[in-house]
Amino acid sequence: MNLFAQSAHELLDQIRSRAISPEDIDDSVRGRIAAVDGRIKAYVRLRDREKNSASLQGNGSFKVPIAIKDNICVKGEETTCSSKILQGFKPPYSATVISKLQEKGAIVIGQTNMDEFAFGSSTENSAFGPSRNPWNTDCVPGGSSGGSAAAVAAHEAIWALGSDTGGSIRQPASFCGIVGLKPTYGRVSRYGLIAFASSLDQIGPLTKDVTDCALLLNLIAGHDEMDSTSANVAVPDYTQFLTNDVKGLKIGIPKEYFIEGLDAPVRQAVNEAVEEFKKAGATVKEVSLPHTEYAVATYYIVATAEASSNLARFDGIQYGLREQPKTVRKTPIIDLYEETRDRGFGWEAKRRIMLGTYSLSSGYYDAYYLRGQKVRTLIKQDFDEAFQEFDTVLTPTSPTTAFRIGEKAADPLSMYLSDIYTISANLAGIPAISIPCGFSRERLPIGLQLLAKPFAEDMLLRLAFAYEQRTPWHKESVPL
Numbered sequence: 001m002n003l004f005a006q007s008a009h010e011l012l013d014q015i016r017s018r019a020i021s022p023e024d025i026d027d028s029v030r031g032r033i034a035a036v037d038g039r040i041k042a043y044v045r046l047r048d049r050e051k052n053s054a055s056l057q058g059n060g061s062f063k064v065p066i067a068i069k070d071n072i073c074v075k076g077e078e079t080t081c082s083s084k085i086l087q088g089f090k091p092p093y094s095a096t097v098i099s100k101l102q103e104k105g106a107i108v109i110g111q112t113n114m115d116e117f118a119f120g121s122s123t124e125n126s127a128f129g130p131s132r133n134p135w136n137t138d139c140v141p142g143g144s145s146g147g148s149a150a151a152v153a154a155h156e157a158i159w160a161l162g163s164d165t166g167g168s169i170r171q172p173a174s175f176c177g178i179v180g181l182k183p184t185y186g187r188v189s190r191y192g193l194i195a196f197a198s199s200l201d202q203i204g205p206l207t208k209d210v211t212d213c214a215l216l217l218n219l220i221a222g223h224d225e226m227d228s229t230s231a232n233v234a235v236p237d238y239t240q241f242l243t244n245d246v247k248g249l250k251i252g253i254p255k256e257y258f259i260e261g262l263d264a265p266v267r268q269a270v271n272e273a274v275e276e277f278k279k280a281g282a283t284v285k286e287v288s289l290p291h292t293e294y295a296v297a298t299y300y301i302v303a304t305a306e307a308s309s310n311l312a313r314f315d316g317i318q319y320g321l322r323e324q325p326k327t328v329r330k331t332p333i334i335d336l337y338e339e340t341r342d343r344g345f346g347w348e349a350k351r352r353i354m355l356g357t358y359s360l361s362s363g364y365y366d367a368y369y370l371r372g373q374k375v376r377t378l379i380k381q382d383f384d385e386a387f388q389e390f391d392t393v394l395t396p397t398s399p400t401t402a403f404r405i406g407e408k409a410a411d412p413l414s415m416y417l418s419d420i421y422t423i424s425a426n427l428a429g430i431p432a433i434s435i436p437c438g439f440s441r442e443r444l445p446i447g448l449q450l451l452a453k454p455f456a457e458d459m460l461l462r463l464a465f466a467y468e469q470r471t472p473w474h475k476e477s478v479p480l
């Protein structure tokens with residue numbers, strides 16, 4: 001099999017036995033990018049091979065190419081959140097996850113396309129234009145980490161990092177037929193992740209299989225004094241939980257998730273997965289998460305409020321783009337702010353800045369933001385209660401398979417509603433994984449989501465691995 005088509009753990013075994021060299025893998029992946037990225041547009045930037053020479057020659061033991069979402073700072077490399085407003089911005093430091101990976105020898109091969117500032121579910125809101133789904137290039141790869149998911153699925157990277165604020169790792173993983181994990185809030189350092197909504201954002205792995213997911217989580221998890229919200233909780237070796245044993249584990253199926261709007265093929269694939277877990281010895285029972293119906297509204301209040309304050313820093317002075325109108329309108333400095341923000345931000349960013357500023361403004365704060373925070377607590381309590389009885393909650397990742405490019409672009413509300421199954425995990429701060437569980441008749445991948453209590457990534461990986469061992473989905477290859 002071509003090197004580019006293999007998983008990281010398979011390649012690392014061959015490096016260890018000296019059957020291949022890290023340079024062989026790098027050549028193979030770069031050749032693949034040259035062959036297919038014109039059709040997929042997963043990358044916004046490739047990194048020169050010379051810049052990786054320290055990693056290639058060092059004694060790290062994870063020398064495989066990794067793709068990085070364009071909102072995770074790589075020192076000295078342009079990092080733009082796929083926004084015009086950050087054009088030319090080269091961060092003076094690397095994100096903690098990048099330093100950790102590079103210490104272990106990882107090869108940062110390039111940065112991947114995303115919805116501008118991670119606002120979206122399709123990667124269509126990018127200043128660079130959309131990425132495409134490797135299973136059907138008329139369809140979106142999902143978003144906002146669509147470039148990372150497409151790169152892994154199309155074998156243009158061995159694995160990738162994304163970020164997830166309301167589903168941006170799990171939904172593209174599901175649309176592209178790969179594994180995506182959103183860790184517990186605080187499990188992975190956010191230092192150097194350009195903030196969207198600071199109380200929801202987490203960095204996590206996008207990989208070809210569950211073993212790679214465990215390995216990559218091992219590399220990036222852990223306490224970081226540079227991020228005051230990172231948790232001081234010991235990091236186990238996550239690969240030790242890949243035991244293929246789920247006997248006696250308790251799975252809850254939330255009745256609020258199996259509703260109208262859930263596509264029939266997705267429902268069927270998820271039901272079949274439930275049967276598979278039963279056969280493997282897990283017990284399955286219905287559970288109720290009564291506040292689910294408020295999740296989308298709550299998320300779009302909290303997330304836009306935080307986004308509007310985080311984006312205030314992009315003013316034309318400190319970072320990236322700087323635009324000065326030709327004639328004075330107010331004062332030179334106000335004009336510069338306004339012109340830069342008007343030209344630099346796309347429509348979705350502007351919409352979110354306005355929504356967030358509104359719900360934080362005096363007179364509306366109590367009615368929207370404060371109430372949103374209270375409902376957030378109720379959503380978290382639903383999960384706390386469920387995890388008293390259950391080891392995991394099992395749901396579809398998305399109500400549909402990948403939709404067509406342009407299908408929802410003109411209707412922000414229908415785009416927002418497609419996040420219905422993923423956003424609660426961010427509001428509650430709990431870990432959640434998406435794994436492939438089948439295909440639609442059009443051969444588009446379907447994803448299954450598992451959720452667990454805080455810091456129970458081990459439980460998610462254990463369940464996901466056992467399911468993967470029993471099913472063929474992760475082995476199917478893209479028609480490219």
Ligand code: GLN
Pocket residue numbers: 118119120121143144163164165166167168169196303419
């Ligand atoms: N699709 C959601 C949004 O548009 C989630 C995005 C994300 O997780 N970054 O906000």
